Structure formats: structure tokens, C-alpha cells
Amino acid sequence: xxxxxxxxxxxxxxxxxxxxxxxxxxxxxxxxxxxxxxxxxxxxxxxxxxxxxxxxxxxxxxxxxxxxxxxxxxxxxxxxxxxxxxxxxxxxxxxxxxxxxxxxxxxxxxxxxxxxxxxxxxxxxxxxxxxxxxxxxxxxxxxxxxxxxxxxxxxxxxxxxxxxxxxxxxxxxxxxxxxxxxxxx
Amino acid sequence: xxxxxxxxxxxxxxxxxxxxxxxxxxxxxxxxxxxxxxxxxxxxxxxxxxxxxxxxxxxxxxxxxxxxxxxxxxxxxxxxxxxxxxxxxxxxxxxxxxxxxxxxxxxxxxxxxxxxxxxxxxxxxxxxxxxxxxxxxxxxxxxxxxxxxxxxxxxxxxxxxxxxxxxxxxxxxxxxxxxxxxxxx
DNA sequence: CTTTCAGTCTTGTCAGTGACAAGATATACG
DNA sequence: CGTATATCTTGTCACTGACAAGACTGAAAG
Numbered sequence: 001x002x003x004x005x006x007x008x009x010x011x012x013x014x015x016x017x018x019x020x021x022x023x024x025x026x027x028x029x030x031x032x033x034x035x036x037x038x039x040x041x042x043x044x045x046x047x048x049x050x051x052x053x054x055x056x057x058x059x060x061x062x063x064x065x066x067x068x069x070x071x072x073x074x075x076x077x078x079x080x081x082x083x084x085x086x087x088x089x090x091x092x093x094x095x096x097x098x099x100x101x102x103x104x105x106x107x108x109x110x111x112x113x114x115x116x117x118x119x120x121x122x123x124x125x126x127x128x129x130x131x132x133x134x135x136x137x138x139x140x141x142x143x144x145x146x147x148x149x150x151x152x153x154x155x156x157x158x159x160x161x162x163x164x165x166x167x168x169x170x171x172x173x174x175x176x177x178x179x180x181x182x183x184x185x
Numbered sequence: 186x187x188x189x190x191x192x193x194x195x196x197x198x199x200x201x202x203x204x205x206x207x208x209x210x211x212x213x214x215x216x217x218x219x220x221x222x223x224x225x226x227x228x229x230x231x232x233x234x235x236x237x238x239x240x241x242x243x244x245x246x247x248x249x250x251x252x253x254x255x256x257x258x259x260x261x262x263x264x265x266x267x268x269x270x271x272x273x274x275x276x277x278x279x280x281x282x283x284x285x286x287x288x289x290x291x292x293x294x295x296x297x298x299x300x301x302x303x304x305x306x307x308x309x310x311x312x313x314x315x316x317x318x319x320x321x322x323x324x325x326x327x328x329x330x331x332x333x334x335x336x337x338x339x340x341x342x343x344x345x346x347x348x349x350x351x352x353x354x355x356x357x358x359x360x361x362x363x364x365x366x367x368x369x370x
Numbered sequence: 371c372t373t374t375c376a377g378t379c380t381t382g383t384c385a386g387t388g389a390c391a392a393g394a395t396a397t398a399c400g
Numbered sequence: 401c402g403t404a405t406a407t408c409t410t411g412t413c414a415c416t417g418a419c420a421a422g423a424c425t426g427a428a429a430g
Contacts (some may be wrong), residue, residue, distance in 0.1 A: 151336025
């Protein structure tokens with residue numbers, strides 16, 4: 001089976017390779033040309049699929065939002081427990097660091113991309129359903145819960161908790177921590 | 186007063202110019218050569234002061250940690266109220282977005298730089314003093330409070346709260362939100 | 371079967387970038 | 401005065417993202 005001119009699913013190959021490189025060196029150190037080399041295509045091939053570098057990250061961020069929303073939806077199917085949902089959020093960040101990294105770095109991608117905006121809205125809406133009630137107060141409780149989970153995940157990823165955690169498992173530690181709070185009325 | 190060969194305080198001029206450029210275009214879009222142009226020096230002058238690009242961001246992150254620690258210390262002098270401290274944290278992120286941006290992006294700088302590590306430790310220690318008590322449980326409460334503030338600030342900066350907040354002032358909104366939680370035993 | 375055509379990928383090129391080396395200049399210090 | 405050191409410059413290198421123009425492929429239309 002000889003290598004054909006048309007690659008097959010180059011777009012997917014490129015995003016996958018990108019995730020690998022991001023995991024190794026971080027998003028900013030990824031070059032389109034490295035990506036092309038990894039996929040065995042010419043240096044301009046990625047540009048055709050994503051427009052520019054930001055287009056690549058937009059695709060990755062969108063994909064990440066969908067994955068996160070799926071994970072949250074799965075957890076919500078077992079009942080709207082904010083604490084469990086928070087743990088799932090933190091676990092997503094730990095299991096998919098490359099996605100998480102890109103998703104919350106707007107300077108990397110096209111923030112107004114319709115698909116990305118839609119995917120992000122789905123995530124937000126899912127989080128909202130974990131807190132009962134309507135109105136501004138319930139919104140605030142949801143935002144509080146989201147902030148705790150997101151803040152913990154972010155501080156963890158940026159290495160700010162290394163000294164504080166001292167080797168203990170981050171996910172279970174977050175579970176304990178969340179148990180001390182009470183986001184429900 | 187003619188332009189001398191030695192610039193005077195080029196290091197300071199460069200970090201200040203960098204903060205301006207970061208505010209405009211984000212940290213990744215800043216180039217050492219732009220910086221040099223802004224300061225009216227040759228393209229290799231910045232490298233002499235900071236070693237490499239990461240060195241520049243290390244200096245900025247350290248400076249930012251000191252500013253944040255100062256702000257927290259000032260607030261702590263008025264009594265150890267976690268909620269007020271959180272508001273101050275969020276305000277810092279809003280008032281010094283360029284610093285905040287760099288501080289929590291470890292891939293930009295030399296994470297193991299001694300001065301930076303020391304400055305970060307001071308910030309962490311100050312946060313810790315806001316929660317009374319000793320031991321693991323108190324640590325968790327401190328971490329919870331930090332996570333809420335940091336998560337809120339981060340989500341805000343990444344544009345994830347635009348739809349949710351709908352134009353309301355973020356800082357006061359965080360105050361309300363923090364009032365719904367209870368991080369103290 | 372052949373023509374056309376849009377989508378996919380390549381080749382070639384450009385200005386801009388970070389890093390490094392070697393040299394020039396100014397200040398501090400004996 | 402002279403000499404060492406910190407500061408800054410000039411020159412260069414490989415690499416990058418973006419763009420333009422062209423080549424290849426598969427499929428639809430005649």
C-alpha cells in the first residue's frame with residue numbers, strides 16, 4: 001500500500017501529533033513545521049487545514065471543550081452533585097493536560113470561532129445544571145464551585161501546589177478540600 | 186544631555202516596555218527585538234541583561250510575585266479576613282493583568298530561579314496566615330480559598346465569564362460570591 | 371472515456387526571530 | 401594613568417509563520 005498523495009486524514013493526524021508535542025514542550029514551543037515533519041508532509045500542509053497557527057489551536061481547544069463537556073455530562077447522569085463534578089473537572093485537567101492548557105489560553109486561538117464558542121457554551125450550561133435553583137444567587141454558587149475546581153486545577157498545573165501538597169494525590173486532596181466547602185444553599 | 190553609550194537603567198526600561206507590549210498583544214507575541222527597538226538599543230542588548238527570553242519573563246514574574254505579596258500584606262495588616270484577601274487577589278489580577286498573566290505561565294520562565302521561588306514562597310506563606318489553625322485541615326481551607334480567588338481571576342481573564350457576568354463588575358461580584366462560601370471552620 | 375474542477379498537498383520564498391560570537395565603548399578601580 | 405569589567409553593538413546562523421504559485425489526485429459531469 002503505497003503512500004498516496006492525499007494523506008487520508010491529515011487533519012486528525014496533525015492535531016494528534018500537536019497534542020503530543022504540547023505534552024512534551026508546551027503549546028508555545030510547538031511549530032507548524034515540526035508538526036509537518038511528524039506527519040511526513042510538507043511544511044505548508046498544516047496551514048492548508050488550519051489556516052494559521054491559531055487555527056490549529058482553535059481546533060484543539062474546541063475538541064477539548066467537547067471532551068470536557070462529555071465528561072461532565074457523564075458525571076451529571078449520576079446525579080447533580082457539585083462536589084463530584086468538581087473532582088471530575090480536576091481529573092480532566094490532570095488526564096488531558098494538553099487540551100486543558102490550550103483551552104484556557106485565549107491568546108493562542110481565535111476566540112470568536114463559532115464552533116469553539118458553541119462548545120464552550122455547552123460546558124458552561126452543563127456546569128450550571130449542577131446547582132439547583134434559578135436566578136443570580138444560584139448562578140453565583142455555580143460560579144463559586146467552578147472557580148474552586150478551575151483554580152485548583154490551574155494552580156496545580158502551574159506548579160504552585162507542589163510544596164503545599166507534598167506528594168499527596170491531587171485529585172483526592174481536592175475531594176477533601178471540596179468537602180469542607182458548602183456551595184449548596 | 187546627549188545619549189550616552191551606557192543607557193542608565195536599561196533593565197528597568199526593558200521590563201516596563203515588556204509589560205506594555207504584553208498588555209497589548211499578550212506575552213507570546215512579545216519579541217526581544219521589539220523590546221530593543223522600544224528602548225532604542227541594539228537587538229542583542231536585552232539578551233545581555235536577561236540571558237534569554239525566558240530570563241526576561243522570569244524577571245517579570247518575580248517582580249509580579251513581589252507586588253502581589255505586598256498587596257496581600259497590606260490587606261492582612263487590616264486583619265486576617267479570607268474574603269477581603271480574596272477580593273484583593275482578584276483585584277490584583279485585574280489591575281496588573283500583564284504580571285498576572287506571566288506569573289502563572291511556567292513555560293515562559295525559568296521555574297527554578299531562586300529569586301522567583303523565594304518571592305512565590307512569600308506569597309504562599311502570606312495566604313496561609315489568613316486562615317487560623319494548624320495542620321492539614323487548615324491548609325486545605327487555605328487552599329480552597331486560594332483556589333476560588335485564583336479560579337475566578339483566571340476564568341475572568343480567559344473570557345469565560347463574559348456571558349455569565351453580563352457586564353456586572355467582576356470584583357464586587359466576587360465579593361458576593363465569596364460571601365456565599367464559608368472557608369472558616 | 372475524457373474533460374473539468376475543487377480539494378489536497380508541494381515547492382519556493384520572504385521578513386522576522388532567538389541565540390550566539392566577537393568586538394567596541396564606557397565606567398570603576400588599582 | 402592604565403587596566404579590568406560591565407555594558408552595549410555588529411554580524412551571523414538556523415529556524416519560524418505566512419504567503420504565492422504550481423502540481424497532483426479523485427470525482428463529478430458531459
